[in-house]
């Protein structure tokens with residue numbers, strides 16, 4: 001695995017908060033690694049990421065971890081809106097409409113090594129390895145529905161949500177009941193909000209609600225149950241329960 005530091009992006013500033021808490025995964029949607037390097041290092045583009053990983057698994061460090069790279073844009077996670085200040089951004093040389101439209105094994109191998117290193121260095125919680133679409137579900141789709149989250153959870157870099165026992169489902173339902181939440185939509189929004197998603201506008205805006213559900217579905221559901229509302233709801237309840245147990 002090659003690690004290259006010779007390309008540097010000028011697009012960064014000081015973090016407003018020195019504690020690194022999140023890892024954000026992106027795809028570049030560009031033609032290849034060279035294009036991505038010149039884009040992310042171009043002062044006029046005003047974007048950057050700490051890392052870029054090529055299809056052959058080479059890791060490029062474009063901005064030092066201690067600086068605030070500009071990759072998240074307008075985003076939200078657990079009430080945090082300046083995501084760039086508390087995160088590390090990783091871009092993957094992948095374009096859903098390009099020749100680089102596969103997540104190669106070498107790329108994912110390097111990504112996993114990098115995530116492990118970052119988690120150790122900064123004590124990043126396993127709940128905090130996120131998609132750009134998690135923190136900006138109304139405008140971003142990356143890293144998309146073909147990103148192999150399963151491989152990250154098999155390597156224990158992110159949580160593997162275990163199935164709930166009947167008793168545990170009952171606890172969750174009673175808890176919703178005690179908060180006077182009756183419809184599945186109300187419960188789903190509360191679950192999404194506690195997990196960290198931006199639900200500020202979705203109560204009154206169906207279009208935004210659907211976008212949020214679709215971002216969630218692309219990450220957490222497999223293609224068999226992708227259009228099934230019941231399985232989205234069950235996945236969310238399972239997720240929330242697992243999240244509450246492992247919050248810290």
Ligand SMILES: [Zn+2]
Pocket residue numbers: 025026027071132140142
């Ligand atoms: Zn992105």
